Amino acid sequence: MAETTSSISRRKLITGAAVAAGGVLLTNLPGADAQQVTKVPAPPPASPVAPDDPTKVPGAPTTAVGERSPFVHPQRAPVGEITGTSLTPLQDLTGTITPSDLHFTRIHAGIPTIDPTKHKLLIHGLVDRPVEFSVDDLKRFPAVTRVHFVECSGNGRAAYRTPKPEMTPQQVDGMTSNSEWTGVPLATLFREAGVQTAAKWFLAEGGDASLLDRSIPVSKGHDDALVVWGQNGEPLRPEQGFPIRLLLPGYEGNANVKWLRRIKLGAEPFMTRWETSKYTDPLPGDKIRMFSFEMDAKSIITSPAYPERLTGPGWWPIRGLAWSGRGRITRVDVSTDGGKTWLAAELLTALTNKAHVRFEHMWQWNGNESLIMSRATDDQGYVQPTMAQLKAVRGPGTDYHFNSIRAWRVARDGVVTFEANT
Amino acid sequence: MRRALVIAMTLAVAACRAEARDDYLGDKEPQRFGIGHTPTPAEVAALDIDVSPNGAGLPAGSGTPEQGATIYAAKCASCHGKNGEGMAPAYPQLVGGPKGVFNFASDYKIPRTIGNYWPYSTTLFDYIRRAMPLTAPGSLTADQTYALSAYLLNREGLLPAGATLDARSLPAIQMPARSHFVPDDRRGSTGGPKVR
Numbered sequence: 001m002a003e004t005t006s007s008i009s010r011r012k013l014i015t016g017a018a019v020a021a022g023g024v025l026l027t028n029l030p031g032a033d034a035q036q037v038t039k040v041p042a043p044p045p046a047s048p049v050a051p052d053d054p055t056k057v058p059g060a061p062t063t064a065v066g067e068r069s070p071f072v073h074p075q076r077a078p079v080g081e082i083t084g085t086s087l088t089p090l091q092d093l094t095g096t097i098t099p100s101d102l103h104f105t106r107i108h109a110g111i112p113t114i115d116p117t118k119h120k121l122l123i124h125g126l127v128d129r130p131v132e133f134s135v136d137d138l139k140r141f142p143a144v145t146r147v148h149f150v151e152c153s154g155n156g157r158a159a160y161r162t163p164k165p166e167m168t169p170q171q172v173d174g175m176t177s178n179s180e181w182t183g184v185p186l187a188t189l190f191r192e193a194g195v196q197t198a199a200k201w202f203l204a205e206g207g208d209a210s211l212l213d214r215s216i217p218v219s220k221g222h223d224d225a226l227v228v229w230g231q232n233g234e235p236l237r238p239e240q241g242f243p244i245r246l247l248l249p250g251y252e253g254n255a256n257v258k259w260l261r262r263i264k265l266g267a268e269p270f271m272t273r274w275e276t277s278k279y280t281d282p283l284p285g286d287k288i289r290m291f292s293f294e295m296d297a298k299s300i301i302t303s304p305a306y307p308e309r310l311t312g313p314g315w316w317p318i319r320g321l322a323w324s325g326r327g328r329i330t331r332v333d334v335s336t337d338g339g340k341t342w343l344a345a346e347l348l349t350a351l352t353n354k355a356h357v358r359f360e361h362m363w364q365w366n367g368n369e370s371l372i373m374s375r376a377t378d379d380q381g382y383v384q385p386t387m388a389q390l391k392a393v394r395g396p397g398t399d400y401h402f403n404s405i406r407a408w409r410v411a412r413d414g415v416v417t418f419e420a421n422t
Numbered sequence: 423m424r425r426a427l428v429i430a431m432t433l434a435v436a437a438c439r440a441e442a443r444d445d446y447l448g449d450k451e452p453q454r455f456g457i458g459h460t461p462t463p464a465e466v467a468a469l470d471i472d473v474s475p476n477g478a479g480l481p482a483g484s485g486t487p488e489q490g491a492t493i494y495a496a497k498c499a500s501c502h503g504k505n506g507e508g509m510a511p512a513y514p515q516l517v518g519g520p521k522g523v524f525n526f527a528s529d530y531k532i533p534r535t536i537g538n539y540w541p542y543s544t545t546l547f548d549y550i551r552r553a554m555p556l557t558a559p560g561s562l563t564a565d566q567t568y569a570l571s572a573y574l575l576n577r578e579g580l581l582p583a584g585a586t587l588d589a590r591s592l593p594a595i596q597m598p599a600r601s602h603f604v605p606d607d608r609r610g611s612t613g614g615p616k617v618r
Contacts, residue, residue: 080512081512082556082557083512083556084512108553109553109556109559122461122465122466122469124461124466124470129460130460130461130466131458131459131460131461132458132459132460132461132465133457133458133459134459137457137458137459140455140457141455141457142451161530188455191453191454192454192455192457192458194454203472205469205472209553209559210552210553210559211471211552211553211559212553213472213552261469262469262470264470264472266474268474268475268476270472270473270474270475270548271474271475271541271542271544271545272472272545272548272549273545273548273549273553276540276541276542276545276603277514277534277536277539277540277545277549280603282524282525282526282527283527284525284527284528285525285527286524286525286602287524287602287603287604288524288526288539288599288602288603288604289603289604289605289606289607289608290541290603290604290605290606291605291606292606292608293606294606294608296608382617385617389617390617393617393618394527395527395528396527396528396529396530397525397526397527397528397529397530397531397532398527398530399526399530
């Protein structure tokens, strides 16, 4: 009897997991036509029913893998098929760690299915000893565990070019996520291979169907670059690079090559498509900036934000996230009068290097229309600029690095809408 | 005073020690751990597919714009359009952007194509070889890849009709946008807080 019960629950569990994974599982199946998979997020299940008094009936059994409360439905917003994105629901997060299944994704040729026992990382080029590591080899090196954000440098593009009042934090800035990563410092692997002094750049190449490749300064490899296999207490998710990815703290997301399979040391950058045709920044006049790796300091209020509505005047917490690709956040200021006056917000979490920080400011709303905004400062003395400042130096047609101050308009009826022009 | 300084320094050193890793049991971390496998030249060659601006990495083979036109129609046009006009937002426009004007920052709608935006001709070969066509990456031969590169460069007025593109002629092509690219200067020469 016990066995029957157990096998039924297991089957139920597997079915449940498949349904929960939805289109992602389907696209991973070899032979599945990824182009036919709908990318519309599954609607939340019908309203769950809770007993009138949960203390008077036994609850559900334990399960092999936990699930979110049936009352909670955070969802990424997937767009595109073989090439595409999915955005982190920033408004649904607490603290600083992004749950791994909600980490944003950007894919250029689908999410590969990789057998970790067959995956290798090759390091060659201007090295004394070309060397190839299995994933198990990499795990034998002294490891480090660090918290860092990864942000796509295109994050905020829609808010910069085509802002709309009806934009959620997810739609404004959902291409930043923050995780605890575990891996080996690239510097350790560089020593293993004997990187030559003539090597100034390295090519990092992924094992997806686009063989995505980026040139990175060798100095970053000697500094804080990691080859990671762990994320938030478990192996990387496939869409985050399973079994291994490059993690370049503070650098634009695209350079953090997923499914890393090869590193080649060279004297010059390799000038791949991803650092020439894309991920370059047209500037006013006729210049185009390239190799703009670091993500400048940025913050966004995630509550109150569209589509929230304040139910009336009184005390409300203004909460959000701040981060800098150049170091530590040192302060976040909040304004509730459209930037005329600023007050230092409380920083609720450790001021971790190149990581999300959670801030909060308690606001006594008097019921008048208000424009609330946040402004991050990092330990380099860099202050998050207004949209006007950023547009003046970058031009309306620039393509990446959109870190201007974001604002939310709170109307007298409590309705909150997005305001990009600061 | 001096004694206090010595004590302070000793404490500081002790603090550093306490933070250091303690799981080597007194052994110093070696320069090398000797973990990993030495690949054979053939194993390296099988993966070593990148192409540099000076032409390093380009394979033997060749192609012409005319040969490329046929391949383009069969393998590329379904996404990038019959005339390389692209299909927004996933499939970029390849050719036909405005020439001789580089004020892309003034309007994001100005098409950025191979002829007016790509700084290096070799990137074309590298990218097509590694990633295209989207549904069958790695399926093109070296000759086909040269031919497609030749076709696109010809469409942008950067290679004459009938010309043969190969490992020598491809890197010699000067791309119009090349001189417009500048390295990251956001921190300026002295770093600091300036918004650039």
